[in-house]
Amino acid sequence: MDWLYASLIGYFFGSIPTAWLICKIFYKINIFEHGSKNMGSTNVYRTVGSKAFAATLAIDVLKGMLPVLLSAKIWPTHPQVIFAAAAFAMIGHTLSFWVKFKGGKGVATGLGVFIALSGYHALYALAVFMIVLLATRMVSVSSMIAAVSLPFFLWYGKVLGDYTIYITIFAALVAAFVVFKHKSNIQRILKGTESKLPLFAPKNDSNQN
DSSP, X not given: OXXXXXXXXXXXXXXXXXXXXXXXXXXXXXXXGSTTSSOOHXXXXXXXXXXXXXXXXXXXXXXXXXXXXXXXXXXXXXXXXXXXXHHHHHHHHHSBGGGTTBOOOSHHHHHHHHHHHSHHHHHHHHHHHHHHHHHHOOHHHHHHHHHHHHHHHHHHHOTTGGXXXXXXXXXXXXXXXXHHHXXXXXXXXXXXXXXXXXXXXXXXXXXXX
């Protein structure tokens, strides 16, 4: 039953539709009808601006961190159960029952998951994300490369002892999931039509009601 409880904790936190709520409450729009039509923080940035983006990003990261930390507190000797909470936090974000099983692509929530599981390895992957983003201005490319780099950082570090192999495998599965969620982006990248992140957010921050 521990697996079930941990999975429910992860899904509960992960399924909170952050971007949808922020855009609905403060900007009176449905984020699923704008931009890339998903509730990722990048779409929020492009659609309504930097303040909503920052709030969405912070909460989406917390959605990954909290269920992992809570599960670790409840089941400290069962790391596999903690991985279940982590996995379902990401599933909840991408398939939220609150918004008809739609969602984002799991990158920010995945970052939160790995900050909780192995903080400085996650920061290495975040550094990769920022470097690639500065070079390409493509969030999709940055997200995929950062996700794929994480298992290598974890395995090379081997600071988690006997659990290194498990967290590395888990990170590899998450990386595959992130790449899969970006399949439409990959098609656009190959066609040369993928959108680049604008240098400045739209000036919609003052439109709050």
